[in-house]
Amino acid sequence: xxxxxxxxxxxxxxxxxxxxxxxxxxxxxxxxxxxxxxxxxxxxxxxxxxxxxxxxxxxxxxxxxxxxxxxxxxxxxxxxxxxxxxxxxxxxxx
Amino acid sequence: xxxxxxxxxxxxxxxxxxxxxxxxxxxxxxxxxxxxxxxxxxxxxxxxxxxxxxxxxxxxxxxxxxxxxxxxxxxxxxxxxxxxxxxxxxxxxxxxxxxxxxxxxxxxxxxxxxxxxxxxxxxxxxxxxxxxxxxxxxxxxxxxxxxxxxxxxxxxxxxxxxxxxxxxxxxxxxxxxxxxxxxxxxxxxxxxxxxxxxxxxxxxxxxxxxxxxxxxxxxxxxxxxxxxxxxxxxxxxxxxxxxxxxxxxxxxxxxxxxxxxxxxxxxxxxxxxxxxxxxxxxxxxxxxxxxxxxxxxxxxxxxxxxxxxxxxxxxxxxxxxxxxxxxxxxxxxxxxxxxxxxxxxxxxxxxxxxxxxxxxxxxxxxxxxxxxxxxxxxxxxxxxxxxxxxxxxxxxxxxxxxxxxxxxxxxxxxxxxxxxxxxxxxxxxxxxxxxxxxxxxxxxxxxxxxxxxxxxxxxxxxxxxxxxxxxxxxxxxxxxxxxxxxxxxxxxxxxxxxxxxxxxxxxxxxxxxxxxxxxxxxxxxxxxxxxxxxxxx
Amino acid sequence: xxxxxxxxxxxxxxxxxxxxxxxxxxxxxxxxxxxxxxxxxxxxxxxxxxxxxxxxxxxxxxxxxxxxxxxxxxxxxxxxxxxxxxxxxxxxxxxxxxxxxxxxxxxxxxxxxxxxxxxxxxxxxxxxxxxxxxxxxxxxxxxxxxxxxxxxxxxxxxxxxxxxxxxxxxxxxxxxxxxxxxxxxxxxxxxxxxxxxxxxxxxxxx
Numbered sequence: 001x002x003x004x005x006x007x008x009x010x011x012x013x014x015x016x017x018x019x020x021x022x023x024x025x026x027x028x029x030x031x032x033x034x035x036x037x038x039x040x041x042x043x044x045x046x047x048x049x050x051x052x053x054x055x056x057x058x059x060x061x062x063x064x065x066x067x068x069x070x071x072x073x074x075x076x077x078x079x080x081x082x083x084x085x086x087x088x089x090x091x092x093x094x
Numbered sequence: 095x096x097x098x099x100x101x102x103x104x105x106x107x108x109x110x111x112x113x114x115x116x117x118x119x120x121x122x123x124x125x126x127x128x129x130x131x132x133x134x135x136x137x138x139x140x141x142x143x144x145x146x147x148x149x150x151x152x153x154x155x156x157x158x159x160x161x162x163x164x165x166x167x168x169x170x171x172x173x174x175x176x177x178x179x180x181x182x183x184x185x186x187x188x189x190x191x192x193x194x195x196x197x198x199x200x201x202x203x204x205x206x207x208x209x210x211x212x213x214x215x216x217x218x219x220x221x222x223x224x225x226x227x228x229x230x231x232x233x234x235x236x237x238x239x240x241x242x243x244x245x246x247x248x249x250x251x252x253x254x255x256x257x258x259x260x261x262x263x264x265x266x267x268x269x270x271x272x273x274x275x276x277x278x279x280x281x282x283x284x285x286x287x288x289x290x291x292x293x294x295x296x297x298x299x300x301x302x303x304x305x306x307x308x309x310x311x312x313x314x315x316x317x318x319x320x321x322x323x324x325x326x327x328x329x330x331x332x333x334x335x336x337x338x339x340x341x342x343x344x345x346x347x348x349x350x351x352x353x354x355x356x357x358x359x360x361x362x363x364x365x366x367x368x369x370x371x372x373x374x375x376x377x378x379x380x381x382x383x384x385x386x387x388x389x390x391x392x393x394x395x396x397x398x399x400x401x402x403x404x405x406x407x408x409x410x411x412x413x414x415x416x417x418x419x420x421x422x423x424x425x426x427x428x429x430x431x432x433x434x435x436x437x438x439x440x441x442x443x444x445x446x447x448x449x450x451x452x453x454x455x456x457x458x459x460x461x462x463x464x465x466x467x468x469x470x471x472x473x474x475x476x477x478x479x480x481x482x483x484x485x486x487x488x489x490x491x492x493x494x495x496x497x498x499x500x501x502x503x504x505x506x507x508x509x510x511x512x513x514x515x516x517x518x519x520x521x522x523x524x525x526x527x528x529x530x531x532x533x534x535x536x537x538x539x540x541x542x543x544x545x546x547x548x549x550x551x552x553x554x555x556x557x558x559x560x561x562x563x564x565x566x567x568x569x570x571x572x573x574x575x576x577x578x579x580x581x582x583x584x585x586x587x588x589x590x591x592x593x594x595x596x597x598x599x600x601x602x603x604x605x606x607x608x609x610x611x612x613x614x615x616x617x618x619x620x621x622x623x624x625x626x627x628x629x630x631x
Numbered sequence: 632x633x634x635x636x637x638x639x640x641x642x643x644x645x646x647x648x649x650x651x652x653x654x655x656x657x658x659x660x661x662x663x664x665x666x667x668x669x670x671x672x673x674x675x676x677x678x679x680x681x682x683x684x685x686x687x688x689x690x691x692x693x694x695x696x697x698x699x700x701x702x703x704x705x706x707x708x709x710x711x712x713x714x715x716x717x718x719x720x721x722x723x724x725x726x727x728x729x730x731x732x733x734x735x736x737x738x739x740x741x742x743x744x745x746x747x748x749x750x751x752x753x754x755x756x757x758x759x760x761x762x763x764x765x766x767x768x769x770x771x772x773x774x775x776x777x778x779x780x781x782x783x784x785x786x787x788x789x790x791x792x793x794x795x796x797x798x799x800x801x802x803x804x805x806x807x808x809x810x811x812x813x814x815x816x817x818x819x820x821x822x823x824x825x826x827x828x829x830x831x832x833x834x835x836x837x
Contacts, residue, residue, distance in 0.1 A: 008715045009708070018705040025697050025830075029690065032835040041674075044831030051827045059708045059820045061813075066646075069653055076657045079308060079395065080664045084671060086396060086414070087344055091672055093408035206647045273654045281647040307654055311662035319669075319776065327755035328772035329765075330669060335772075336765025341672055345665055 007064040017058045024051050105512065105609040123208035126610060129193035130510070131215050132185060137579070139181040139222060144572065146174040151534070151568040153551055154561045167551035168237035169252070173229060175240025176257060180264045181222055183495050184353055187360035188306075189214070189271055191502045192299045194510060196275060198603040198610060199293050201284025201619040206277035210270055217267035224260030228253045239549065241350070242317065244331035244342035248324040255321055262317045265310045265349075268356075272306030275299055284602075286621030290384075293601045293627065294377065297384050298363025301391035305352045305359075309395065313349030316342065340405050347398035355394040357491055359387060361498030362429055365451050368505050369433050370628065371599045372448040373440030379432040380627050386425035393422050403474045412471055419469035426462055430455060445597065446520040450501030453528050457497060461489030464539065479549075482542025485535045493531065500524070500578065507582065508592030512609040515585035523577035530571025537564045600628040648810040649817075656821045659784070663825050666777050670832060673769045680766020685837045687752070688774070692743050693834035696736050697826065703732035704823045707792070707816045715806050719799065722812075726796050729819065733789045740782050744775075774833055781829060784822050791815040 028047035032040050057063045062070050104110070106126045111118050119127055150170050153160045162170065193211065197204055205211050229235045232253030238246050242261075247254060279300050283292070292300075319330050320342075329335030331342040370377040377383065399407060399415035407415075433455055442448070464486040467473050477483065508514050537560040542548075546557045553561065595604040602619055603610070674681050710725035751758030754775050759768055795815040798804040804811045 009712055011709055011712060014705050014708050014712075018701060021701045022698060025694065025701065028831060028835060029694055032831070032837075038678075041832075041836055044835045045828075048828050048831050052824050055704065055820055055824055055827065059704050059823075060817055065649075069650065072653065072657070076308065076660060080661065082396065083348060083664070084668055086399075086411075087668060087672065088675070089414050090340075090344070090399070090407045090411035091675055093410040094406075206644070207651060210651075269658050273651060273658075276654055277647050277651045280650055281644055307658055308661055311658040312665040315662050315665040322754070322776060326753075328776060329754070329768045330772050330776070335760070335768050336673075336677070337769065338672070338676075341669060345668070348665075 007061070009058070009061070009064070013058060017054055021051055021054055024054075104612060105607065106612050107511070107609050109612050121212070123204070123212050124612065125197050125205050125208065125211060126194045126510075128211050128215050129190050129195075132189040132193060132218070135215075135219065135222070136182055136186060136190060139177050143174055143177040143182060144575065146170050146177070148568055148572060150174065151565045154553065155565045156561075157553055157555055157558060159551070162551065164551045165234075165237065168549070169229075169235035171549055172236045172239050173225075176225060176236070176261065178491075179240055179353070180261050181218075181225070183357045183491055184264075184268055185218065185271070186357070186495060186499055187364060187502065188275070188299055188302055188356070189218070190499075191295075191364065191506060192271075192275060192302075192360060195506060195603050196296060196299055197278060197282065198606065198614050199296050199601055200279065200282060200287055201602050201615065201621070202278065202282035203613045203615060203618075205274050206281055207274050211274050214267045214270040214274070217263055217270065221260045221262075221264035221267060224256045224263060228255070228257035228260065232256075241346060242320055243346075244320065244323070244337075244339045245333060247320050248332070255324060258317045258321050262314050262321075265314050265317075268306050269310045269314075272303035272310075275303040276307065279303075284615075284618045284620065286623065286625070288621075290381070291621055291625065291627045294366035294380070294383055294387075295360070295363035295601075298359040298366070298387050301387045302356050302359045305356050305391055305395065309349045309352040309356075312345055313353075316345040316349070340402070340407065343402050343405055344398070347401045351398035351401065352391075352395050354487075354491065355390055357495045359390060361454070361495045362387070364498050364502040364505070365433065365454055366429070367599070367601065368447045368451045368501055369436050370440075371505075371597050372443045372445055372451070373437045374443055374598065375436055375440040376628060377432070378435035378438075379428075382428055383432050386428040389425040390422060393418060393425070397422055400469050400474075403471060404478045416469055416471050420466065423462065423466060423469075430459060443597075445504075446515075446517055446524060447501050447505035447597075449521060449524045450497055450504060453524070454494065454497040454501060457489050457493030457531070461486060461493055464489065477542050479547055480542035481538040481546045481548055484548050485538035485542060488535045488538075493535070500527075503582065505597070506603075507585070508596050509603055509608050509610070511586045511589070512592055512607075513585055513587075513589035514592045514596065515589055516581055519577060519581040523574050523581060525574075526577060527571055527574025530567050530569070530574050533567025534564050534571050535567070537561070537567070643808060643810070645808075645810045645813075648814060652814040652817050656817060659821055660825075663777070663780070666773065666780070667828065667832075670773050670777070673766070673773065674832075674836075677764075677766025677769065680764045681770050682836060684763070684767040684770035684774075685833060685835075687747075687750075688834050689743060689746070690834045690837070692739055693830050696739050697830045699732050699736050699739075700823045700826050703729045703736075704820055706732070707819050711809065711813055711816055714799070714804075714809055714812055717806050719805075722799060723796060726792055726799075730789055730792055730796075733785055733792075737782060737785060740778065744778075747771075777829055778833070781822065781825055784825070788815070788819045788822050791818055 024047050028044055031043045031047070036043060056073065062073060106124055111122060113121050119131060122128065149161065150167065153162050153167055193205070234252045236250070236252045236254045236257045238250055238252075238254065242254070242258060247258075279292070279296060319328070322328050323331060327335070329337050331337040331339055333339055366377060366383055397415055397418045399411055400419045403412055403415075464482070468477065468483060468486060504515070504520060541557050541560045541564075544557065544560075546553055546560075592608045594606070594608055597604075605619065606614055706725045707729045710722045710729070713721040713725060747753065752771055753759070754772055759771060763771075792815050795804060795812045798811055
């Protein structure tokens with residue numbers, strides 16, 4: 001099974017990603033300590049989404065994997081979001 | 095390599111592995127042996143479920159108490175539902191015929207993770223034991239219905255915890271089977287077996303596996319929450335603590351609606367193999383069937399709310415769910431048209447599997463159309479929780495999946511056991527079963543429309559005649575079942591040796607000997623560039 | 632594809648293992664997805680109570696645990712690189728660091744839960760049922776279930792990493808057969824991914 005090719009990710013990439021993640025964490029703590037009212041959750045979730053994008057892309061190697069794995073991940077997240085939206089068709093209008 | 099070679103000469107039923115006798119089966123990682131393990135365990139549970147169903151029908155032979163008390167009846171329909179849904183119909187076609195046939199159909203030697211496959215079966219057994227423990231020990235068999243609706247599921251004094259955990263474990267087994275199939279289909283297709291050349295049964299298993307993978311965990315966590323609610327009172331679904339029982343129903347049906355597609359998709363796949371074989375013709379609209387399979391799998395994920403029209407959802411949600419429910423009917427109808435068009439001008443070879451397949455199309459049609467009655471908001475409010483619903487889903491789940499299961503069993507039987515069954519008895523069994531089925535469930539449509547509610551051990555006098563017919567039907571149907579099973583069991587041991595390809599089918603499993611050798615293929619088959627689906631040389 | 636004496640396959644397909652792990656991760660995501668769905672519905676219905684109840688949680692411990700998990704994610708990601716570069720010692724070292732951080736996370740969690748228990752807050756406790764509003768009861772119910780389930784996944788993740796360490800030491804996981812380590816990494820990142828959402832939803836909505 002020699003045909004498999006490994007993309008060796010340099011340490012530098014991981015360190016940069018970690019620093020970015022830490023910066024985003026502290027930024028989200030900072031942002032939410034400001035009184036933003038109903039936008040607090042939205043703000044926190046946007047930061048969480050960016051962070052999870054970084055984890056998926058670099059730590060979980062999606063950037064270097066075959067495209068169909070990426071497509072599956074996107075599909076699963078879409079299904080989940082659609083599930084929440086549909087449930088809220090009930091709770092928003094009840 | 096010498097040992098491997100001699101192992102290849104024996105077929106999968108007779109070879110000797112590391113263990114002998116029964117151990118050689120329950121520790122075997124051979125996908126065909128695991129498939130048979132599933133077959134025997136599922137048939138065992140099926141007969142338990144059938145006996146419970148018979149008992150319920152007997153209770154309904156006359157108004158008032160006939161043979162059991164109300165509480166016994168409540169437990170009977172709960173356990174009947176849990177067994178039939180979680181242990182029989184959901185694993186039914188994928189775990190039995192999927193396991194046995196999928197790797198051969200795509201030209202592989204086994205599934206991607208054989209040990210995981212064996213683990214799935216062990217988890218299945220563990221789940222079964224847990225649920226049966228709920229029956230026999232503790233404070234009485236569960237009485238919530240198979241849906242475990244909150245808040246009754248944590249108020250009921252019956253022994254519900256093991257049943258809930260059992261359902262969770264069965265779900266886990268189902269997830270692992272789905273995972274295994276997905277990786278197998280992605281990685282182990284033989285050279286040249288492109289996606290657009292795979293048999294339709296494989297395609298439906300692919301769609302099914304995605305549903306198993308993405309829907310089952312939702313019910314898993316929901317059942318865990320019910321268990322935690324019972325043990326600690328976390329309040330998540332308890333209206334007394336601020337929880338919303340309707341949210342339980344949402345989560346439950348987010349899984350359990352797609353689960354009916356786990357039941358029906360592989361059934362449709364098996365029918366899509368059988369009809370062209372016995373019409374001696376190419377399947378009509380190969381790509382349309384694939385597209386409709388994937389469409390059903392996807393849209394089926396988004397329509398769960400039609401089980402909850404009377405639960406107090408918002409009007410917006412009701413309109414949405416009703417609309418999408420009608421949309422799911424379209425791909426299902428496409429398939430029916432494809433099957434009929436395949437038979438049109440075919441040279442029809444009338445054999446037992448075709449009887450089953452044709453009657454499948456008939457009962458599936460009635461079941462599907464009665465589903466539209468339930469998917470429409472106004473009529474659903476009228477027939478919700480009546481015998482009409484029971485008739486509808488038995489037409490789909492038993493008439494659909496059950497008929498397809500027997501169709502597949504009679505179709506692949508000579509391949510699996512290397513012997514042919516007695517065709518006369520098989521046809522007789524089918525006819526008796528079919529008549530019994532119609533007599534059992536058709537009156538329930540009428541009874542439901544007249545207003546007879548489901549899940550009661552008693553009814554008003556005006557419903558008596560319909561119930562008598564239905565109960566008689568149950569006896570006829572079970573007679574048919576006995577004929578079928580006895581014939582198959584007898585033939586598995588003493589039937590005439592079967593040829594390699596008795597039905598002149600086109601798929602790869604018919605190119606290996608019957609029963610198949612241990613590793614399926616000595617040399618992996620290669621599909622040529624210009625071969626189409628069902629046209630391998 | 633080769634066969635051993637029992638007719639079983641002895642083949643190695645790194646991509647199959649990887650897809651298998653991803654598919655398993657999908658089921659885990661939807662397992663937590665169900666809980667996030669419940670969370671979002673109840674938060675929508677009880678915004679004030681969730682706000683109030685979140686004040687009870689200690690943001691500093693939450694933030695500390697976030698930082699720890701992110702660092703451990705980097706160390707385990709790096710261990711794949713070192714393994715592929717054939718630096719066995721460095722790989723084992725990075726994995727050991729990952730495990731230690733995971734254990735520290737659990738210890739923090741233990742103390743965090745302990746403080747809640749000291750205050751008389753646990754699922755079904757009298758203090759919770761009598762002195763809190765329904766929305767707050769739901770918040771704490773979800774808090775214990777979700778962080779508890781997450782902690783359980785940390786323990787499973789640690790077990791997988793230990794298995795990877797044993798295999799690396801035995802030499803059955805190496806630069807040409809790295810699938811087990813890569814899957815351990817994927818699973819650990821999943822745990823991280825879930826925490827990335829749990830942290831703001833429970834600690835940062837005050």
